[in-house]
Amino acid sequence: MATTREIVNPAIAEAHPRLFDVRHIREDFPILKQKMHGKPLVYLDNAATSQKPQVVIDALLRYYLQDCSNIHRGVYLLSERSTQAYEDARANVQKFINAAESREIVFVRGSTEGMNLVAQTYGRQHVGAGDEVLITALEHHSNIVPWQILCEEKGARLRVGPINDRGELILGEFEKLLSDRTKIVAVAHVSNALGTINPVKQIVAMAHARKIPVLIDGAQAVPHLKVDVRALDADFYAISGHKMFGPTGIGVLYGKAHLLESMPPYQGGGDMILNVTFEKTTYNHIPHKFEAGTPNIAATIGLGAAIDYLTGVGMENVASYEHALLAYATEAIGQIPGVRLIGTAREKAGVLSFVMDGIHPHDVGTVLDQEGIAVRTGHHCAQPVMERFGIPATVRASLAFYNTKQEINALAAGLEHVKRMFA
Amino acid sequence: MSDLSSLYQEVILDHSKRPRNFHAIENADRHANGFNPLCGDKVTIYLHMSGDRIEDISFQGSGCAISTASASILTETLKGKTREEAQALFEAFHKLVTGKPVDSAGGPPLGKLAVFAGVSEFPVRVKCASLAWHTLRSALEKSAAVASTE
Structure with missing residues (x-):
């Protein structure tokens, strides 16, 4: 039987x-x-910040109780342990969003800093007078103001794709705003105010057909949806740690390796250099080129734990x-x-x-x-x-x-x- | 729910639903705009002065029950008061809503403003209650800037 x-x-x-x-x-x-x-x-305020599972709190504690030391410097065991935990977190993020390589994962303070980083490096390099930056009417201030600052500095113009009464991007109107002058497109994956999921895959395809790179603000998407940056073919993707059950003060900027390599550094300081003399400084390889100074080590390790937890669920x-x-x-x-x-x-x-x-x-x-x-x-x-x-x-x-x-x-x-x- | 009813007193609910002096003054000789960036509340206070005395006062705007009632009761309270009296009332009101001891002997009588005592239990709502007062001060000072609770 x-x-x-x-x-x-x-x-x-x-x-x-x-x-x-x-x-x-x-x-x-x-x-x-x-x-x-x-x-x-x-x-019910998870779009502002999410709560933390015990495993994330434990990871923070463990770092401060057992592993506290600076990374990428010490020859001693403690520093090896914290460096390992920090870089393991990078590998976790890579796997979680299906990035091709871990060097495409840049740790930042939050998604806000991710957007500012792109505006101040890629943006300043490529956007000039008369050029345009295209966003949508659904954006959080963090994906509006960095571009306004850039446009003001460069004499460029910020264009805004309209939404309908349901709070959906009007894709046809958005496409009409793409032109030879458009140097970058920056859109939210999910709207924090309304919850709208933007058709980011279609937006990327539209922009790429005109050879325009796309930054996606994923702060509200990653905690709720399976995100695959390669399937989306996103050029940049910004993530907030504290909205995905990780600690505050940590976020991620994903960028395609060839783009990150071509960009100037965001901030100068320790860890982002290979060699410094008063005459000339050689910058470090990516992602370290964009991680000047001692990072938020504990929060990064905590974010790694949050990803393990989410993967388990x-x-x-x-x-x-x-x-x-x-x-x-x-x-x-x-x-x-x-x-x-x-x-x-x-x-x-x-x-x-x-x-x-x-x-x-x-x-x-x-x-x-x-x-x-x-x-x-x-x-x-x-x-x-x-x-x-x-x-x-x-x-x-x-x-x-x-x-x-x-x-x-x-x-x-x-x-x-x-x-x-x-x- | 004792806390809530101390905040939303009957008088406050009444003024929020039926605000008094809720219009612009045609011959206003000064006005000021107030804005609370936290919640988007906006208020405009209009004044018609006769020397140092507030001959007429009104307001317009949009806001929560606390900020609307506060502006409404402010206009009722200050009609006919001098600039100095208004300033003293603002100080007394501010102490009241921030939970600081109000000088009942030396200070001006709070009158109807006393209904805002419950606000002190809700620190995040202090700005709602004081927006109209900050705006009034800008109007009296004829400051060009928008009054802000920040």
């Missing part, structure tokens, strides 16, 4: 290392056990769980009379931005806080997005894979409470 037991395909078991059980996941995040104003903490699992939770939340929150969702893109990651009739987001946030619910209120560092929708601010609930349906129910109940208070 044939057994009815499921035969586990090892390849599938590898991709789905364990059944996604949110209760187990939550146990990995000590902060979630807290109460706020006497109520269980409902943390499986990004496919994360994405599918969050997709279902977003659908649940969209229905639960969207159906409350007086609530209007801002950003209803067909391709969306776990962000619910909304306004309430006659009630200011700030007041909503204060009332929800008393219920233990943490949401962001304001313009989310995306004032042009707010302007596009004719509103000063929104309430934003942003999800992570440790959030639950019960927490969405708590949010919905909290909003009903808000309505009663301000009715």
